[in-house]
Amino acid sequence: MDILQRVRIRITDPNVSDELLNEYIQTIMDRLCLRLGAETLPAAFDSVCGNKNGPAYLLRRYLF
Secondary structure, three states: OOHHHHHHHHOOOOOOOHHHHHHHHHHHHHHHHHHHOOOOOOHHHHHHHHHHHHHHHHHHHHHO
């Protein structure tokens, strides 16, 4: 299962585009890579990345 599919399971709002979710995914992947000191995100962190998109979406929804 890819990360976008994991995020779609958690965020079921049909008004949220895949483009926006992919932007959240990329941002979280970048942050994890910086924390890990890695060039690419290890596959073991896919679920972590998918899990962190729900709070990112909710935070943005309430702030803007």
